[in-house]
Amino acid sequence: MTAAGVILQLLGLLLFAAHSLRQGDPGLTASSLALIGLIASRQHFARLVVGPALLAMALAFAVVARDMALFRLAADQPYIRLLAIMAGVVAVCAAGGLFAFSARGAALYRRGSEAAMAQAAAFWLAAGLLALARTRVSFPIVLADRFFPGWGLLEVTALAGYAAWLTGRMNDAPRTGPIRSRYWAAFTLVFFGQLALGLAGETIFLMTGALHLPVPALIVAGPLYRGGGYFMPILYLSTLLLVGPGWCSHLCYIGAADDACARLGRKTPKRLPGRLGWWRLGTLALAVGGALGMRLLGVPTLTAVWAAAVFGLIGLVVMATLSRASGVMVHCTMYCPIGLVGNVLGKISPWRIRISEGCDGCGRCSRVCRYLALSPADLAKGRPGSTCTLCGDCVGACPGARLGFRFPGLSPLAARQAFFALVIALHAVFLGVARI
Template sequence: MNILLMSCGSLSFILLAAHFLRSGDISIAFAMIGSIFLIFLKRRWSRYISAIILSAGIPVWIMTAAGSIQQRITTDSPWIRLSVIMGLVIAFFILISFLCFKSVKNIKERETDRWAGGAVLLTVVLLIIGRWKAPYQMIIFDRFVPGSGMAEIVLLGIYSGFITELFLTLKNTSKLRVRMWAGFSVVFFLQFILGISGIDQFLMTGNLHIPVPAVIVGGPVFRGSGFFMMTLFFVTIAAAGPAWCSYFCYFGAWDNVAARRAGKCGFIPTKNILIRVLILAIIVFTVYMFRIFSVSEIAAASAAICFGLTGLIIMRMMSAKRGVMIHCTSYCPIGLIAALAGKISPFRIRIEKTCSSCMACSKVCRYGALGNNEIISHKPGLTCTLCGDCVNVCHNNSIHYNFYGLSQKTARALFTVIVVSIHAVFLGFARI
């Protein structure tokens, strides 16, 4: 039954792809090609999505049949054979959609099914909006084969479903988060290197953007334009709060890797907030002066590179020794903005009164947000990035994700769907 369903399902997607290719809808044709993978997955969410797409094919074939038969009749051409063929195609699609829906019951139900399905849909919708509305060709596949971005979107949707499922099933998600985050950073820098080595398709705007987070603020202050990255940053912050600094930032991923090399977690400097405010103020002021005195782009870019290199030295010399992310908690100005602006997101980490002050969570917090004071006051510090590592280790279940009115479990699942979807969207976008 399964093999029959998979082969007939794939054939149906291929038929739809051929139909859309013929009618010139290349993007939808590619989306159908990407959807073939859905039918091979033994998950309820993928089967449901396949069934919905295939049933949406029924009216497509009915309209195609009606149009073609009508045309034959008007031109006095033979139409009976065509109507039989189209009738068979429609019947085939009705049958395969029915079988697909029916097969859902034979697949083991998982608690994570609807969240994984939600992540697939959210990823696909966000990527389609980005592809459609952004001022640049955002999806990397599209830049090489026009239209093929839709196949990439479907594949990233499937990836997002799987990662969400993993996050919600694993007991400790720390390693998964780090791998996912570092994986994104590798893809980011690989595209950046390919872009600057001459393959322009890998540069989102076609212009060079120094991959140092401070440039997200410094760039627009210097140029007085180019707010794309800043907008992307604030949209992410509004949706996922300071999780920018524990899931998405291409640079912070390496501070995390450095801090983990030390094994044990240390402490962050006590005056870290003052240091960061000062660094942010110096950057904005310096860049503004660059602009006033018309400093060349090359000189400004060199200053940004020096700032980034100093950050790498801090990672190597301090984070790797202390076991906490000194670069991200005490040096990077964007981290400060993410922490402050992140308050607009309703997601929080909450410490319950049941906390026994065992400090197990404190020992895994690489952001130094769970010192003695924070545990006593039952409130994580400003450097908390909602990474979730502490949630994994509390034996009392006293520390958890919180979102107004939602249960702990739902808050965590919703947060996961959002961060994984944004991660998949970032993976799909070409680099600046």
Template structure:
């Protein structure tokens, strides 16, 4: 029989096991307070809040945090020892004190290997690796961006200098949360649509605030048209300004054509328009030739404008007109046929994404035992799963790895594939990368 006091004993053991990690957080907060880094003080004081979460991913994240805290103390100790040696002051006692503090902080990571804390953080262990990876990758990417970019790339740093690290912590938690949702096969399609739309709302919301006169919401303080075609056409016309192009190519390198189904600030609206029709129609036979022609026309036009020395106002007018035509296609065609006509036919960057994606290992795999029942085609808004595609066991060029079909297939005959990885490992890697990219883009979503 279970002892009636066992819950109390468990609580006391948990409290005892978390005492040293909590003390380590307070010591780190005091260290940063002494150096005047209030942002890191806030982060150190916020870390114990993760103790109240019960998900399995929290444990490795906290272990990494305490290992990093130990490194902070070791570096501080070495700097102070070097300083005291230079000025001829004794340093042994300082080394013993700070070395002990470093060991205490580092031992906080070991405490999370105890049975009582392993039992505490045990919810959804199947998603722990993906969620912890999304948190850590997001934090590392944003810390690197914050350190390397010459201007405040995070909004928190623009309005509250020094508190960008608190925003980084929040984005890491958000990435872990999103990754957990995307690993749930029943909820993944809805979550993808909502997070994608949320990103677009934030992107255009900050654009609206920038246009209203709050220039801090614009990344460089200058306004650029949010037309995806300009990612390619803009540098061709200007002969410079390849930041967005580099960002786009880096994204394609990581997740293939998933830019178009998870990260494009315009595509989210085409998706919402297509959802107005429950059952999508197939793409016409002329869709790909038209897509290729539009791509060539846009690139040739950009080059021609540059060679003829056309004033930038004309180029901007043409770009704005092209963008408005795209909006019209969403409203008039995507809503009617249930297929994302803007993304699959009209958008040049969409063609570039899916074409370059074919050079990478990411694939949507249609297993040999697929019976072509068509359930997947009824949710594909990209026209990539027509009967001939299912028969040939190869999705169409317009596939963007959105994953909606994977979760609709009742027999698991559609899966993500990456090189020689298993379908499960490929799915986890994809969710890890796309969750990280989404969180990083959201944190820096400014024109």
């Protein structure tokens, strides 16, 4: 019975791949064939991907059968044999999809993470958002479509698979900090690698074909100076609604550099005077006031660009000196105005990290927090300080599991799995469209 179920799944995918190829959609063809790899992996989450995919394929074939039958009926041509053949194709796909949800299917897909639901959610969320962006944006937003028109869905599927794999890694690892730093750094390298290629004249790597300064403060200051161009503020606010200040520790293209500098400097973060946190309020006022002032005074665009570049270069100096010397992400916690906006407006999101009763104050969480959000006073209050970005490093560091993610209606374990699924899906989406 298990072998028959696998054969049905393979046959369903092959039939849909052949149909997609005949329709002239190479990306969908390749994506359908790529799902065969998930069957071979026998990962627990794979059945929650392959099963729904095959059921969707069955529905697509049913629609095709209806349209073809109506066409033949209108042309007064025979259609019974056609319907019988298509009914068989629909049955194969549907049976393969249902097998994934059966007891034998569950026994087949038994490898991998206990966070299978979270992995599948990350896969479908990343795939759905990328597919939506691909169809709604007027230009090829997925890089594969620019080099190989029509192949974008293969990149979408690959990034969705990456999101599922990484979600499993983050939920299974006892300490998530090193993994987070690596995938965050990978995103930054892709982002700035594409910027470098754009500067070299390869505009195909740029989202719109035009260069923009990669300075986070411009998310706020840029539209204020231009009097328009609100895509990035809307994207940023949407992300804050979804994952709160998690933007700053998972999705920001600059923060990974500050994280790397802090980790290179000191193994354990150094406690800094609390009043230094007020510097961000000053830099926010400078960014907002400077942008509005230059707009009102009619300052030329080139001058404004140079001002923004200087602001960004000062931030790099802060990373290379203060962050490295202290082991604290000084740029993110004390210089970047967007970090302050994220910490404040991020409260609209219901995600939280909380410290439960029984915390003995051992300080292991404080020693891995490079945002200075877990001082002894914070531990006593039972919640991180205002600079917390939901990075989750402290959760894995606590030997007694006294720290955890919180979300209304979810257990701490479910909240952790759901948060990582959501933020990693967004990471995969940003990775797919990470162009200046």
